[in-house]
Amino acid sequence: MMCGEWQVSIRRASAALEFDRSTYHYQSCRPDQALLAARIKTIRETRVRYGYRRVQVLLRREGWVIKQKRTRRIYNELGLQLRNKTPKLRVKAKLREDRAPATRPNDVWAMDFVHDQLATGRKIRVLTVIDTFSRFSPVVDPRFSYRAEHVVATLERVCAKVGYPRTIRVDQDSEFISRDLDLWAYTKGVTLDFSRPGKPTDNAFIEAFNGASGANV
Template identity: 25%
Template sequence: MTKRKLVITAILKTGLSQAEASRRYEVPEPTVSRWMAHYRAEDQAAFEPRSRRPKGNASATPEAMIETVLAERDRLVQAGHDAGPATIAWHLEQAGHTPPSRATIARILTRAGRIRPEPKKKPKSAYIRFQAEQPNECWQSDFTHYRLAGGKDVEIITWLDDHSRMALHISAHTRITGQIVLATFQATITEHGCPASTLTDNGMVYTVRHAAVGVRGGRNAFEHTLAALGVTQKNGRGNHPQTQGKIERFQQTLKKWLRNQPQQPTTLADLQTLLDRFRQEYNHQRPHSALHRRTPAAAYHARPKAGPSNEPTPRTHNRVRTDKVNEGTVTLRHRGRLHHIGIGRAHNGQPVLLLVQDLDITIAHAQTGEIIRRLTLDPTKDYQPQNQQGPNPQ
């Protein structure tokens, strides 16, 4: 039994006055008066201790701000954008609001069921991040598959600045080839200047250093262009996509945004229209957590740009290729283009070695070492006839 019930019962049943009950039970008289007032208002409920919690909280987030936070969260999710607490705070600031702290926004989202806590998720501090010091110091590139609304599969290629995460180029194609890689790279250079280096995976459209034995050691058109410009080519380790983590994450963001568009593209032109819109929003309207809440465009233009070395990489390009004579010709790929070299049908079926130094080629019998033909490759022609003297005969 609580002292509150004891005092109230003594007053009601034994006729004690409130002053007498106060002295007998050593309870301040104002407290006795308050207890009796509660009893008259609440009857038996007055016997239980009352909560001391304040009726109001001056520091609580206003209901209007809570609704604004939830509305902004829903808007960002519907648009296909990232919608974490920091991103919501940034957008509210841009709209003229004074948002609550990031932790408060997280609590609002959790209470409303908009996010689910993941305590086992690895914290961001556990990751080791690598970032170029300057814009154009390194460009990452990759392409990803996408299915149009009609069911047709297409591919999207991206060039991304490593320092600022700015999407320098995004375009859709039926299929990404080596020529498209080169064309998009050159178009990006025209718009943004030449980078100091590139970072890609080991796909054949970027490098042929992991190609079949007969092709290995050569260069495709993209590799030749990089060497001529003095751009350092870097390729990630096989089966380790984390090396190109920035562009892998970018492609997730891009696909999520595309999936959330109300009108799904049915043609390449429709898809390209969406990609252009996404690039504008991503570069100029979306803050990036790794950039201290700046947009990629702001980070890209905030510092001087890097460039390639003044001296191009050495032009000498040596390789040895094995082949077998077929229909009087052997083949050689130069700058991504396949050339047929005529040596005569008399050698059909014979194994040969092609000793290549840039455009100078020596063809020898693989077993006897007999020199069959020497020539200077004419890159403008697919077929190199036997009487050819070279692209610039003296």
């Protein structure tokens, strides 16, 4: 304003006000906060149990150069803090418009658990996987106890034989949102495509496969 009203140069105005000229010419290099906030919100729409630390990891992988403190601030401003209870199923999620049908084998796999009980009464969990293009099931693996590290071990064993998929569709089971599976997928270049909470039709291929299998159990 002073330069315009008094017709003086920036240098003379800065000297009179004892103002550093570099501040006048400074342009912020910070990434646009609206874009960052939108990306954080998008991540949490499918990874509903991710805290700000795990969101920060994904942002760094995508090339965002930001401090964890800023991620936490925006995360909290968006009201994304984790609650003790699982989000209610009546909460409406956005439609999955980013999904494309598989075009070749190992393009998209779908994965889930089914449960059964032996004649002795002991319960088992069965990891089922299906290729959504070929309808081939690379693995049906039963265990008495199935943890995240077991899922990783099973996938690594199977992928060594048939190859790694480009994408695996999964739901929000604790084994699928675990750090173990996330790190494995990132290392192998596999995308984990999470279903929306309360939307089993997002993973309809594995639901149909498990339904048909269950009829014969």
